[in-house]
Amino acid sequence: MASDPKIHVFEEVAKHSSSKDCWLIISGKVYDVTTFMEDHPGGDEVLLSATGKDATNDFEDVGHSDSAREMMDKYCIGKIDASTVPARRHFLPPPQAPYSHDKPPEFLIKVLQFLVPLLILGLAFAVRHFTKKE
Template sequence: MASGKKVYSYEDVIRHDKNKDCWLIISGKVYDVTPFMKDHPGGGDVLLSSTGKDATNDFEDVGHSDSAKDMMDKYYIGVIDKATIPLKPAYIPANPPGHRKTPEFGIIKILQFLVPLLILGLAFAVRHYTKEK
């Protein structure tokens, strides 16, 4: 373990899940990414979506550059006590209370509702028009 760095329990870390207080667990290390929220290229919501769990897979799946990985040292605050991590991950809702929804979310939901209705209306119009001739 890193000397001089604090050991955090899983419960300690998951409490930090807000825009102005955001901690992540990546590869057994704890990072306070709060100062990076506004500067993250994917936006702060990407970081918030990785709170409350081990975010290692989220981080690795993106394919961060070497410079991004080097930048992590600045936010490193300690290590996670692996004995406190639950065996079964907790369910994290897509839009937990207090997290803002992106405008795209509403547009997608509206389109998912309207597009089938438009197609159905078009089908009825074609059927009606072809019956008259």
């Protein structure tokens, strides 16, 4: 990378999200990994899924080797203007009713609705079998 790196805006980087033109944002830097797509050990789908966002956490979660980190230098094409990166969206699960100790869980009710008739049928069969006269 040159001594005076190019500063990219998020909107520009996000446009490069195909297997023929793929840019990633990792740790404040922009990488053009288009020529690395076929060689990536995890496949090109992994790289494509990291486009259009700050992929730093995705990259770090995998635990890349030192040699992989060194290899990144040749793909670096500049830095990202952090003020243009959208705030991260967090998954918010739908609100649920608090667990009540007074009421058994629904799955337990369903299991009992299935097992009780089977137990009654089995008991009836056993009584009939052992009380039957020959």
